[in-house]
Amino acid sequence: MLITRHAAAEAVLADPRYVPPPVPQDGAEATLAWLRARVSRFSTGATHAERRRALVALLDGIDPAELRVRAGALTERRNGDWRGVPTEVLGAALGVADTAPVADAAAGYLSGESGPAADAAVAKLLATTGIPEITLLLQAHTATETLIEHALRRLTLGTDADALLRETLRHDPPLTVTRRIDTETGDEVTIDLVAANRDPDVFPDPERFDPHRAHSPHLTFGHGVRPCPGPPRARPGGGRPGGTAAVNFRDLHRPGDPFLLPNAWDYGSAALLAAHGFPAIGTTSLGVSAVHGKPDAAGATKAETIGLAKTISGLGVMVTVDIEGGFSDDPGEVSDLVATLAAIGVAGVNLEDGRPDGTLRPIELHQRIIEAAKGHGVFVNARTDTCWLKTGDTLERVRAYGHADGIFVPGLSDPAAIAEVVAATPLPVNVLYQPDGPPLARLAEAGVARVSTGSLLYRAALGAALGTALGVRGEPAPPIPTYQEIAATLR
């Protein structure tokens, strides 16, 4: 069966009933066939999970921003000759000094077409390093080289590199098909990734190659149960500090025509939202805190917040992170945090002036914190909690944070008050969607540029879970829990 539609491709890739076609298990030791029988990519079930975990652990120890810097420096030293550079740099990060045999071994890795050169290359690699390291090098090699080659064909002066790569990944991917076996029927399913990436259901103008497009959803890195774990490393600009992720994110902010930013709390919620076409996803600090059993807005979840950003940064959508007050009153520490997030590939951060004790940070200090967060190429959304905490002067704060990239006033829902804030600042204004407040169209009329859902989705998910459990006991579903109800469980 051939699959060409985006939704059908996603469904197959997300269903564990479909597995990669099995590979022969009987190759002579240290040959390519022997290796293929031992790697994550061609295995299934618990074996796959275990092998994949080992690869992801190795990748987690690698800083994508560092790979990018090293690759740039090495290409420069070689006068622009980039061939072999990504593999050499990844090899160095994995402790593999000699990556010369990788190209020969990689040539038949996916197809299984082996020969003396490939077998000798595998033996050479095995003499110096382990199967997980070799797997990563072979998986990465051909895909990365092909991607660069394809993107360079389309390169013209002034084209933004990130956008060029995104559109190249969609139209001209290194891997054009992927296969699965239906374990119930034994049928082979071929997924045409190029056709699925150009599905008119997903794009109004699917065939157009537009290197200026801010958002190009695609299945090029796979999807569902076994997607490519490499994307942040594979995209040279993916984590670039000062890069264009933030520029594209900024473009989403159109006063009077707001974009809806749903907020996720874990990988599953982010992946689900990304799969449904939201161009950007925020995080919710209440959700992150509750997942880890820690209080919200108390500066207690810095590591967890960075961890979530890392986990969801490879989903192919822009990510903006709720970093509470920056987890510190020290501008230097906040600057370091934002630099870390920029290196992960995050497009934006939210910085709030509310403090755990219900007071507001002094204006001058919050101004310095905002200043410290700037300069990393990340969109800095300055949040004032005057309405939230019912203290302080909203307009004074909005004007004082004019050096940020955007203004966020949660708790503000009266359209006239919103319009007043919009008039008080040249920056795009963000408000929180409230189920009992004005609808999106009314917020648009008030001049809003971004509408976030905050903790609503997380609370709704908890409400649905509780309602389902109570339903099994024959009891009626409760309303969505309030912020205060969930926060109270975390003290």
Ligand code: HEM
């Ligand atoms: C540059 C472009 C790349 C593309 C387009 C790409 C694409 C893919 C796709 C589509 C899959 C899933 C195949 C399937 O099961 O159907 C995959 C798997 C994989 N990729 Fe990539 N990849 C790229 C780069 C990389 C890099 C740089 C690395 C490592 C640093 C990497 C590591 C892996 C690994 C380890 C798997 C197997 C995952 C598993 O067994 O669960 N890839 N890749």
